[in-house]
């Protein structure tokens with residue numbers, strides 16, 4: 001079995017991270033993802049991380065690409081992990097080109113293309129808003145069609161109770177993540193669009209409020 005490992009903060013998980021995880025997974029059979037702890041990020045100078053470690057782990061899990069998620073909390077851990085897990089490939093985005101060549105002594109090192117035009121910084125600035133969809137009513141389809149022409153909105157994920165329908169709906173509409181639970185969906189987005197026809201609409205609205213996620217309406221698009 002070919003084991004691949006990658007690391008990151010994965011703050012406000014977005015399409016760039018998802019592409020990276022998909023490509024890393026495709027390099028082998030088993031993908032280990034090291035998510036940095038808040039303390040480790042602070043120690044390495046990343047002081048503006050928005051999401052908690054738990055939220056970032058949940059977001060990585062929701063992509064479905066990670067076979068195992070570990071925490072990265074100290075310098076020098078990469079070599080320890082590669083040896084401990086018997087890793088064959090270390091993969092990371094091309095913004096790190098050359099930086100991890102020292103790991104070539106332990107496994108192969110692959111720099112994967114970075115996705116242009118999206119970053120956690122842009123999301124933190126509030127210049128792009130991540131939308132999650134709940135339900136599959138006609139109003140959702142209309143919303144997706146209108147939102148896709150607005151560059152400041154990104155439909156990040158959808159959740160429909162029937163997992164198979166959810167996957168079909170996402171692939172039909174080009175939505176990156178079919179969330180496996182309502183909690184996963186909320187972890188992945190800033191705002192939620194809840195279909196009028198959702199059976200559990202009231203519960204979802206209450207849950208969104210509890211988690212401090214705002215709801216968006218069709219008016220957001222005009």
Ligand code: C2G
Pocket residue numbers: 007008009010011016017020036072091092093094095096113114115116117118119120
């Ligand atoms: N990434 C990408 N495209 C983007 C943004 C990020 O391909 N538009 C990739 C990065 O290159 C990295 C991964 O997504 O491989 C995670 O990015 P970050 O969350 O920014 O994590 P980073 O600070 O790069 O930490 O020990 C931690 C690692 O060294 C990497």
